[in-house]
Amino acid sequence: MTGQPLLQVRDLVVQYDGLRALDGVSFDVRRGEFLGLIGPNGAGKSTAFGAIAGTVRPTAGTITFDGRPIQGLAGHRIAKLGISRTFQHVRLFTSLTALENVTVAAATRHRSRRTARLRAQQLLEHVGLAHLATSPVAALSLGHQKLVAIARALANEPCLLMLDEMMSGIADHEWSHILSVLTDLRDTGLTLIVVEHIMEIIDRLTDRVIVFSDGRILAEGNSLDVQAQPAVRATYLGEPIA
Numbered sequence: 001m002t003g004q005p006l007l008q009v010r011d012l013v014v015q016y017d018g019l020r021a022l023d024g025v026s027f028d029v030r031r032g033e034f035l036g037l038i039g040p041n042g043a044g045k046s047t048a049f050g051a052i053a054g055t056v057r058p059t060a061g062t063i064t065f066d067g068r069p070i071q072g073l074a075g076h077r078i079a080k081l082g083i084s085r086t087f088q089h090v091r092l093f094t095s096l097t098a099l100e101n102v103t104v105a106a107a108t109r110h111r112s113r114r115t116a117r118l119r120a121q122q123l124l125e126h127v128g129l130a131h132l133a134t135s136p137v138a139a140l141s142l143g144h145q146k147l148v149a150i151a152r153a154l155a156n157e158p159c160l161l162m163l164d165e166m167m168s169g170i171a172d173h174e175w176s177h178i179l180s181v182l183t184d185l186r187d188t189g190l191t192l193i194v195v196e197h198i199m200e201i202i203d204r205l206t207d208r209v210i211v212f213s214d215g216r217i218l219a220e221g222n223s224l225d226v227q228a229q230p231a232v233r234a235t236y237l238g239e240p241i242a
């Protein structure tokens with residue numbers, strides 16, 4: 001099925017009580033593609049993320065991953081099919097070490113504790129944190145914590161990785177490390193979706209962006225073309241594109 005998109009979202013609607021957070025959203029994601037979701041606060045990006053990852057229940061529409069309908073499945077079942085996500089606020093076990101955090105996640109894919117630990121060690125090496133493996137997460141910088149969260153998401157051995165505002169709150173000098181880790185993941189064939197407000201990161205990382213506004217798709221295309229569109233610029237009025 002290599003010709004098929006890895007992910008197909010069709011006519012997705014999410015209604016939260018009185019508020020329609022997504023109002024008929026459709027898009028595809030190709031295998032190996034790095035896609036950015038952008039748009040002003042409240043546009044529906046995180047809701048779309050949650051619907052794909054199984055933490056938000058769609059009101060209507062379909063989501064097809066690798067040829068299977070996944071809309072409405074529980075998050076752990078979606079994770080098992082090969083979709084991993086990170087959260088805007090890192091959700092790690094702060095009293096455990098970096099290695100222990102990643103091992104817990106690797107244990108869902110490996111029966112033996114030893115194999116899980118070896119895989120976790122390998123993943124910490126991939127993200128450049130082998131030297132901090134035995135540090136408690138609470139002692140790490142936010143940038144390093146985010147890298148532990150990426151290693152943990154990778155321990156699920158995903159085909160699709162979704163990162164929610166990976167760079168928010170991170171010092172500029174830590175960006176390039178995280179960006180190079182993510183760029184290297186292209187060689188593994190991984191598909192990536194990022195929600196990100198920092199346009200420089202979007203420009204450097206993604207092949208294509210989708211602009212959300214008021215629960216709908218306003219524009220899509222390559223990052224620089226999309227940012228030049230008047231409708232997109234107007235949406236960001238008062239909140240200029242960086």
Ligand SMILES: Nc1ncnc2c1ncn2[C@@H]1O[C@H](COP(=O)(O)OP(=O)(O)OP(=O)(O)O)[C@@H](O)[C@H]1O
Pocket residue numbers: 016017019021039040041042043044045046047048212
């Ligand atoms: N659990 C919820 N219950 C009710 N309303 C919600 C819930 N989650 C989000 N919303 C509302 O749905 C709309 C879309 O929110 P969402 O978080 O998806 O936007 P976003 O584009 O990710 O914004 P941000 O960039 O601020 O994270 C907003 O109006 C938000 O207040």
